Amino acid sequence: MSLRPDLEIISGWIRRGARVLDLGCGDGTLLRHLHETRAVTGYGIEIDPDNVEACIRAGVNVIQTDLDAGLSDFDDDSFDYVVMTQTLQAVRHPARLIDEMLRVGREGIVTFPNFGHWRCRVQLGLQGRMPVVRTLPYQWYDTPNIHLCTIRDFEALCERRGIEVLQRAVVDHAHRSSLAMRLLPNLLAEIALYRIRRA
Amino acid sequence: MPEKIPADSVGLVEPKKLHFDEPLPLDCGRTLDEYDLVYETYGELNAARTNAVLVCHALSGDHHAAGYHSMADRKPGWWENCIGPGKPIDTRRFHVVCCNNLGGCKGSTGPNTINPRTGRHYGPDFPIVTVRDWVRSQARLADRLGIERWAAVVGGSLGGMQAMQWAIDFPERLAHAVVIAAAPRLSAQNIAFNEVARQAILSDPDFHEGRYYDHGVVPRRGLMLARMLGHITYLSDDAMRAKFGRELREGKLNFNFDVEFQVESYLRYQGRAFVERFDANTYLLMTKALDYFDPAADYGGSLAEAFRRARARFLVVSFTSDWRFSPARSREIVKALLDADRDVTYAEIEAHQGHDAFLMPIPRYVAAFGAYMERVAREVGAP
Numbered sequence: 229m230s231l232r233p234d235l236e237i238i239s240g241w242i243r244r245g246a247r248v249l250d251l252g253c254g255d256g257t258l259l260r261h262l263h264e265t266r267a268v269t270g271y272g273i274e275i276d277p278d279n280v281e282a283c284i285r286a287g288v289n290v291i292q293t294d295l296d297a298g299l300s301d302f303d304d305d306s307f308d309y310v311v312m313t314q315t316l317q318a319v320r321h322p323a324r325l326i327d328e329m330l331r332v333g334r335e336g337i338v339t340f341p342n343f344g345h346w347r348c349r350v351q352l353g354l355q356g357r358m359p360v361v362r363t364l365p366y367q368w369y370d371t372p373n374i375h376l377c378t379i380r381d382f383e384a385l386c387e388r389r390g391i392e393v394l395q396r397a398v399v400d401h402a403h404r405s406s407l408a409m410r411l412l413p414n415l416l417a418e419i420a421l422y423r424i425r426r427a
Numbered sequence: 428m429p430e431k432i433p434a435d436s437v438g439l440v441e442p443k444k445l446h447f448d449e450p451l452p453l454d455c456g457r458t459l460d461e462y463d464l465v466y467e468t469y470g471e472l473n474a475a476r477t478n479a480v481l482v483c484h485a486l487s488g489d490h491h492a493a494g495y496h497s498m499a500d501r502k503p504g505w506w507e508n509c510i511g512p513g514k515p516i517d518t519r520r521f522h523v524v525c526c527n528n529l530g531g532c533k534g535s536t537g538p539n540t541i542n543p544r545t546g547r548h549y550g551p552d553f554p555i556v557t558v559r560d561w562v563r564s565q566a567r568l569a570d571r572l573g574i575e576r577w578a579a580v581v582g583g584s585l586g587g588m589q590a591m592q593w594a595i596d597f598p599e600r601l602a603h604a605v606v607i608a609a610a611p612r613l614s615a616q617n618i619a620f621n622e623v624a625r626q627a628i629l630s631d632p633d634f635h636e637g638r639y640y641d642h643g644v645v646p647r648r649g650l651m652l653a654r655m656l657g658h659i660t661y662l663s664d665d666a667m668r669a670k671f672g673r674e675l676r677e678g679k680l681n682f683n684f685d686v687e688f689q690v691e692s693y694l695r696y697q698g699r700a701f702v703e704r705f706d707a708n709t710y711l712l713m714t715k716a717l718d719y720f721d722p723a724a725d726y727g728g729s730l731a732e733a734f735r736r737a738r739a740r741f742l743v744v745s746f747t748s749d750w751r752f753s754p755a756r757s758r759e760i761v762k763a764l765l766d767a768d769r770d771v772t773y774a775e776i777e778a779h780q781g782h783d784a785f786l787m788p789i790p791r792y793v794a795a796f797g798a799y800m801e802r803v804a805r806e807v808g809a810p
Contacts, residue, residue, distance in 0.1 A: 247768075269768070271765065271771075277774075277776075277777075277791050277795070280774055280795060281794050281795055281798050283772070284742075284772055284774075284795055284798040284799050284802065285798045285801070285802065287802055288772075289770050289771055289772050290772050290773070291761060291765075291771070291772070291773045292773055292774050292775045293758075293773070293775065301758055301761070301762045301765070302762075302765065303766065306765070306766070
């Protein structure tokens with residue numbers, strides 16, 4: 229089975245032998261891949277018991293806890309990277325959590341669905357409906373995604389909170405990129421990936 | 428009484444006993460010159476001797492962890508829910524060893540056995556033993572059984588504390604430590620409950636300073652009270668409400684001090700049943716072992732420092748309604764393991780049963796525990 233392309237991009241950003249904390253690690257795919265290919269020591273944080281079981285089965289270190297309860301169990305700078313893929317939009321206090329990521333980790337890696345994508349704009353702006361797109365497939369009433377943002381929103385937040393963007397990648401739902409997408413990311417990218425640190 | 432042994436039970440089992448001649452130095456400074464350990468085993472030891480799992484018992488447990496001693500037994504061993512074919516500690520894969528700890532009352536040397544030096548029961552002369560002492564004696568048992576390295580050392584509550592101590596004291600002798608519903612050390616509240624239990628026993632007129640064997644009596648009231656108190660701390664408020672509510676035995680208030688509420692009747696029954704099967708001196712010793720447990724103390728008060736010695740990988744499990752050793756206490760263990768850079772997985776199981784949950788077949792618990800043990804089995808070539 230090949231790795232989800234966004235995870236492939238993230239893997240490429242992570243140093244060999246690093247210590248990684250994966251927030252909302254799902255079934256542990258990324259950590260397992262990092263362990264096997266980059267000798268990374270890692271821990272995942274996950275709340276869903278099915279995912280916790282999947283991690284255990286995969287031999288991934290997983291800590292069952294609620295991200296909304298914060299990362300108070302983790303010391304400052306205790307990880308090289310704190311990763312959070314496609315989870316930012318589902319937590320209660322995204323800004324606070326990003327601060328926490330960058331307290332615990334020397335660098336943070338964040339991915340999220342770009343709400344500024346033209347399909348979202350068309351559905352909201354022209355049709356007047358809450359967008360339901362490939363990266364955000366839920367209806368407004370049953371979505372776990374409570375804090376949606378656009379690429380510009382995210383970068384504005386980084387600016388305001390003194391966060392330095394080290395690397396950015398923008399891709400579509402199939403995790404392909406293109407020149408046009410890189411020129412007009414907020415309109416054409418479906419998923420944004422960032423490597424960040426405290427400035 | 429099982430009409431027929433269930434298919435997922437280890438079936439009829441027989442305790443074994445080993446005598447140890449080599450003196451065992453104890454933390455209290457005294458030495459046990461010789462001692463017996465009673466133990467049971469389930470499942471086959473493989474040729475490479477890599478699939479052995481040590482199960483450590485808690486305060487009132489013993490070596491009889493699974494199966495039945497006879498068809499007349501009313502109940503199977505204390506961890507029947509987790510040990511057996513197809514269960515988390517799968518006896519088709521693992522060779523399971525469980526011993527009655529020193530100071531116990533089920534056949535291993537303890538207060539109710541005869542001191543060869545005096546020809547009398549040890550009684551109050553039996554030294555206060557610690558978790559570390561137990562681990563040392565279990566290591567000798569492993570030597571005698573030809574087990575160089577455990578695939579896993581597993582335990583709940585006080586048993587989980589032994590698993591932690593194993594990982595710290597004998598880092599090379601276990602691959603995994605499974606620590607369920609435990610704590611890195613007791614809180615003042617935990618010690619307070621233990622102290623009330625001890626006072627109940629010590630102040631019973633039949634206690635005779637621990638020499639009750641010589642008087643042909645047992646401190647029934649004291650031991651019963653101690654157990655009733657302990658039992659309250661094993662259950663959650665919710666579990667008690669669900670089980671008993673405020674139900675009255677006779678459906679009305681009688682305005683006296685007899686048993687009126689169902690919960691009173693239950694506690695008294697539990698207390699009385701316990702007196703029949705347990706020894707008061709052992710109860711005192713076990714509560715002391717709990718109070719004294721503090722592996723960080725040897726490492727400048729840092730549990731992380733203690734765990735830096737460990738080589739085992741850890742599974743830590745807690746239960747949401749456990750207020751005796753709450754999830755917060757398990758998270759302290761997890762945090763120390765993270766700080767020490769050890770491999771650790773932590774499962775916090777949603778359960779309303781309180782501390783006792785670790786003995787119950789709660790599906791999420793069984794699934795997580797089982798998945799972990801499957802991985803252990805794969806590693807030791809016992810798929």
